[in-house]
Amino acid sequence: MKRTFSYLLLSFTALIFSASLISSCTDDPVPLPKGIISVKFDNVVGSKDLKFNSETYVNAAGEEFTVSALNYYISNIKFIAAGGNNYTVPQDSSYFLIREGNVDSQEITINNVPARNYTGIEFVIGIDSLRSVSDISKRKGILDKDSGPTNQEAMYWDWNPGYIFLKLEGSSDSATSSNSKFYYHIGGFGGLTTKTLNNIRVAKIDFGDQRAAVSENAAAQINLKADILKVFNGPTKVSIKENGSVMFIPFSKNIADNYATMFSLGQIINK
Amino acid sequence: MKKAVLLFGVLLLLFQGMISCDKASETPDPKPPVITDPPPTDPLPLEWKKPAYFPDPVYDLSKNPLTPEGVELGRFLFYDGILSRTDNIGCGTCHQQQAAFTHHGHDLSHGVDDLLGTRNSPSIQNMAFSPTFFWDGGVHDMDLVPPVPIQNKVEMGERVGNVIEKLRKTPVAGATKQVNYPKMFEAAFGTNEINADRMMKALSQFMMTLVSSTSRYDYFLQGDASALTPLEKQGMTLFKQNCASCHSSELFTDHSFRNNGLIPAKINDQGRYAITLNEADRLKFKVPSLRNVGLTAPYMHDGRFTTLEAVLDHYANDQSGSKDSIFVSPSLDPLLQVAGQKRGIKLSEMDKQAIIAFLKTLNDEQFINDKRFSDPGIGTSL
Numbered sequence: 001m002k003r004t005f006s007y008l009l010l011s012f013t014a015l016i017f018s019a020s021l022i023s024s025c026t027d028d029p030v031p032l033p034k035g036i037i038s039v040k041f042d043n044v045v046g047s048k049d050l051k052f053n054s055e056t057y058v059n060a061a062g063e064e065f066t067v068s069a070l071n072y073y074i075s076n077i078k079f080i081a082a083g084g085n086n087y088t089v090p091q092d093s094s095y096f097l098i099r100e101g102n103v104d105s106q107e108i109t110i111n112n113v114p115a116r117n118y119t120g121i122e123f124v125i126g127i128d129s130l131r132s133v134s135d136i137s138k139r140k141g142i143l144d145k146d147s148g149p150t151n152q153e154a155m156y157w158d159w160n161p162g163y164i165f166l167k168l169e170g171s172s173d174s175a176t177s178s179n180s181k182f183y184y185h186i187g188g189f190g191g192l193t194t195k196t197l198n199n200i201r202v203a204k205i206d207f208g209d210q211r212a213a214v215s216e217n218a219a220a221q222i223n224l225k226a227d228i229l230k231v232f233n234g235p236t237k238v239s240i241k242e243n244g245s246v247m248f249i250p251f252s253k254n255i256a257d258n259y260a261t262m263f264s265l266g267q268i269i270n271k
Numbered sequence: 272m273k274k275a276v277l278l279f280g281v282l283l284l285l286f287q288g289m290i291s292c293d294k295a296s297e298t299p300d301p302k303p304p305v306i307t308d309p310p311p312t313d314p315l316p317l318e319w320k321k322p323a324y325f326p327d328p329v330y331d332l333s334k335n336p337l338t339p340e341g342v343e344l345g346r347f348l349f350y351d352g353i354l355s356r357t358d359n360i361g362c363g364t365c366h367q368q369q370a371a372f373t374h375h376g377h378d379l380s381h382g383v384d385d386l387l388g389t390r391n392s393p394s395i396q397n398m399a400f401s402p403t404f405f406w407d408g409g410v411h412d413m414d415l416v417p418p419v420p421i422q423n424k425v426e427m428g429e430r431v432g433n434v435i436e437k438l439r440k441t442p443v444a445g446a447t448k449q450v451n452y453p454k455m456f457e458a459a460f461g462t463n464e465i466n467a468d469r470m471m472k473a474l475s476q477f478m479m480t481l482v483s484s485t486s487r488y489d490y491f492l493q494g495d496a497s498a499l500t501p502l503e504k505q506g507m508t509l510f511k512q513n514c515a516s517c518h519s520s521e522l523f524t525d526h527s528f529r530n531n532g533l534i535p536a537k538i539n540d541q542g543r544y545a546i547t548l549n550e551a552d553r554l555k556f557k558v559p560s561l562r563n564v565g566l567t568a569p570y571m572h573d574g575r576f577t578t579l580e581a582v583l584d585h586y587a588n589d590q591s592g593s594k595d596s597i598f599v600s601p602s603l604d605p606l607l608q609v610a611g612q613k614r615g616i617k618l619s620e621m622d623k624q625a626i627i628a629f630l631k632t633l634n635d636e637q638f639i640n641d642k643r644f645s646d647p648g649i650g651t652s653l
Contacts, residue, residue, distance in 0.1 A: 136467075145431075146418065146431040146466075147432035147467055148432075151430055151432045152432065158418040158422055159409050160407075160546050161411075194547050196546070196547050196549075197548050248545065248548070
């Protein structure tokens, strides 16, 4: 009986499968209620737009600085909707490297988002631990540590394998380095065999009164602001003079806590 | 039975359904294609065997089965300066065969533009059995080892992405030795595509073959009692009593990280701590294998000791001219501070000489002369 059942089940599955194949042969697939959300990241410094090398900004410690590099990873995106109707973007399509030096990288597009009115967004700033240790064949595109953008932008540590989540570099008279530069390279996914620094942070932004309205005919564009000043002026006041070079050291967690607060909503454009 | 037939029918239908989707195949092929070339065959596997008394390898061979073509490609890559920014520093520059794949005569690693590193270049041997790599054990997978020196600014100073681009453009006109990497990748992996995964896997294949197990000590282990002299046998006994708690197993390492009491040098290298940020790991470095130790001078993570005598003087805490050569810090290995006695390992001058005599029986002449491991003529040596 059990055997018969499994045969039936198998045949049935095959029938369903062939039916789906036949439908895929037709030119007009059955439309599904799905739409598009694009998220635009606007990198700012307080009330000013971020401009490399030219504009001078001041942090809470009263130190003047300019910025020459800003890259950060955004991953594991989730759109929040009322009643727990959240939509988590499929893992493989949920890794982005936002670069101030690359305009195209600052707008990301998520297709196949279920039609709904979304009230918030959540994402990881950095790369989750699972992907950080996965086989390199699963780490292509912006995760390609050898010949992709990660390698070009030096967003990977190979001496202690793992991604750099956020990289901020610039110059300041307060910096004590010989070239007056400061370097913040923040990463650390928690370790493979022993527990180590975990600087994975989640940003959660509530849309307040605004809604990202997704339907099959309308796309929503969410404009987010990323305020670099928060890297210095967060729960911990970071002084360039005292912390001119922060990479894989315990202090980096303070910077991660700071930048976890740097994202805020600009406006949502429903098209 | 009937149901199996039914199922077959359904599957057949399904198959036809798939074909009907493919517009190109609507016109039936009039005659079978004529095969002119024999179909490409996968490279034949290369058998890899571990010495019976070695532990099992750590590297997962099922993900990267060895082939003669893959190993040969790895050997060429290992010695080729094209891996560096200046095209003249290969892996073989700092890992020279005659010094058991270390950089003979160099205490600190150095690479492009004569830039100097901070640590002594470790031996490349028996890598298949190692769970971690480098002095601080930051890397856990042999496939992830090559990018570290390639991308280190003071070693090869190059980006892996650039190396791939350069390899794709070979053979290079005017090069002293013409190497056609697309052809070699095709032989090793079936197509001429060159990418980082394949490059690292080929290097791993070559490094897998670098097994040292033909020293006089190995002949002794295999039953030839005359392979060691009485002094060497005495040294072996002393070694087992005094050194084998860290330099254990037939690989002569327990793969742990330990603080062996070296006084930190000016740069204050914190070793394993840089990887784990765990206070207990400060000043700890990997316990190296002692195989071929007689060939791999200078010693320690920063190459501070040039002779085995100096190394044993350190452990015995009686270096000439210094009061206490064992630097005391919270992470100092407990084996070097036994309560009620002078810090260090108690060894007489005779003991030291016997231990050194034994250690030299780990020199593997066959390993350092094996043509299969040698530079195919594309390397550079500095």
